[in-house]
Amino acid sequence: MSLPPFGSLRLRFMLAIGLWVMIGILGIWFTATQVFTRHIEQAYHEELEVHVRELARLTELDENGAPYLVRPLSDPRYEEPLSGFYWEVAVRGHPPLKSESMIRGELDQRVAHSPQIVHRIESGPTGPAITYGMIEPGPAGELVHIVIATDQRELDEDITAFTRELSVWLGTLALLLMATGLALVLFGLKPLDRLAAAINAVRGGKARVLAGTYPSEIAPLVNDLNAYIDQTGQLVDRARVQAGNLAHSLRTPLAVITDEAERMAEEPASRISAQVLLDQTQRMQQQIDYQLARARLVAAPRLPGERAELPQVLLPVLRAMERLHPDKRFSLRGFDDPVELPADPVNLTELLSILLDNAGKWAERDVTVTLHREADSVTLAISDDGPGLTEEQMTQAFAIGSRFDPAKPGSGLGLAMARDLAAALDADLALERRETGLAAVIRMELTSGTA
Structure with a gap:
């Protein structure tokens, strides 16, 4: 499907729909990702804070002051090697107690510097980690440093997975909304297409009125146009x-x-x-x-639906010219197939009569009517083998009362009237010098839908 032309209603509606769909989808995407990010960050922080407090409750000191756990933490991820979830308990003068998951590296004990739980991003065994820490006093007043950490990538991966899935669903929704909007535009403006086709049919001579059934918003316009045509x-x-x-x-x-x-x-x-x-x-x-x-x-402008067929319109005129100029020979060329023109038959007949009569007066022997058809136009040339006109005479030929030979019959109005008839038919009329004489050339555009 080709893009609608610039300035069309379809293009305006499609651009408006596309703009609002894009704004809406991007707004939903941005808001959802922000809400989810805040929610999951808060969940991670609450979980780590709970684990810090749990670790503090489970930590005991033996008779030598070395730390140990009464039982493992409730979260089994702290027991999987390099799982991204780690803890460490340290007392000055004793080796630190580490989670089974931390088979290498260590956590920064400086995070645990206050009885209050604090956190920051530090380097962990497997990359940047969200690290929580606090200190607890021991039985003998010694300070127990409790640190727990989760890899930042765990949080980032959850956010990335959510963002990816959300983007897929919102992208699909955007496509469906655009398709629905496009369908609504095409369906909603279909009556205008039918109205345009009906107008082209009237202009092209296929119909005398705008035919068809239209929605209530367009029907009054159609009725008014039909009344105007009538x-x-x-x-x-x-x-x-x-x-x-x-x-x-x-x-x-x-x-x-x-x-x-x-x-x-x-x-x-x-x-x-x-x-x-x-x-x-x-x-x-x-x-x-x-x-x-x-x-x-x-x-009398050309009425909608009026059509003239060649050579049907031309043949009676030729028979009349043969009787009017019995010493001249009239012939046709290029009329192998009938051609329909969007023209008033009466005006076209009168135009052809004037030009053929004029050619018959000046011809020595032959008058030839030649038809040449192109994709969207028709050229009709009426040529004679007479003496022709000079350049100066050709510039004066369409003036009222112009007569270049008083001996010839006529009023000098023929070409002037022919020019006005051609204008009424939306055709161009010109005189052209040929090797064998002079030719009057009529060029007429064919509207869409003409045969």
């Missing part, structure tokens, strides 16, 4: 109808004015004025056509 569709439909009505209401009076101007042009006295009217009505017609087309595009 409302947008209704607004687009009304805008298209209104644009058509406006076009009809403006073109009829303009046609009457043009007809009257043509009649006036037949009279010598009003010919100059009539020509001015004809020029202005022609400009008005151009602007009306262009502005109505722009208004239609602005009011």
Whole structure:
């Protein structure tokens, strides 16, 4: 599983869970080890203090003043050689009495310098030792030095064993908590994944609404988005109808004015004025056509779920162009398999009609439509074998009213409208010079999930 992208909710939740698990586990580990260490140290010290007092009670002096034990200590570890548990009793002028465990070395008698029990870390027979000592008066007033010791490693090994086992269990608990947190994050955010997939399906044209069942926290958002999509569709439909009505209401009076101007042009006295009217009505017609087309595009963005399939959309346009330009030959290349585009079929058809008609006007003989598909984009080139354009002409080609040959039919709005149509389709439109003429190239990105 790949790491979520920076800034995602999953990454934030995972980092937060990881941080708090780490703080909690480390806090438990530190607290538990400290409590255990204090507890076991206290237990060791209490045990040694008890053994010191027991050793003092069991120590007797013979008639010569030499120490001996009435009986062995209750702890058998003091009888095992080099077990780490040792004792020693000493009286001045007599050899010290040692535990059977101390087969070598000796304990520091200086620890036993007070009737009160004192302890410190000293060197013992098998390493550093926790040493306790006290002095007891003998029958004749002699001082009996009683020393008992336990290797420091005994305490350290107990602490190390506890720490190791605690670390294993807490590490396992941390992994389980992280796995549980990750599962909760993945499960809890799964509805957002389904919502993202539904949005991609709408954007890619697979659906018209956001489908699926969502939790109560997300359901209102989904319902609002679906209502917005439906409302947008209704607004687009009304805008298209209104644009058509406006076009009809403006073109009829303009046609009457043009007809009257043509009649006036037949009279010598009003010919100059009539020509001015004809020029202005022609400009008005151009602007009306262009502005109505722009208004239609602005009011009609691509609706979710709209798709256009090539060459299905292209074939009717080609048949119309063949009838409109019977002396030209239109051909297709690269259309071996159908291609679905996330585009409004009406706008795409209009765009192709403008570009094919323009190519048909300028072509000597051949107009070729070439499709090139890549992983995430489609390039559609409409090329002709006509005279082409100069660099200067290409920079002016998309301007409103640009006409480079008045003898050719047209209003000079075709490429300007084609540019706006391409923008409405989220496509790039450019003119490219080719060896055989000129090509209009449309590049369109494919959203995820398109065929």
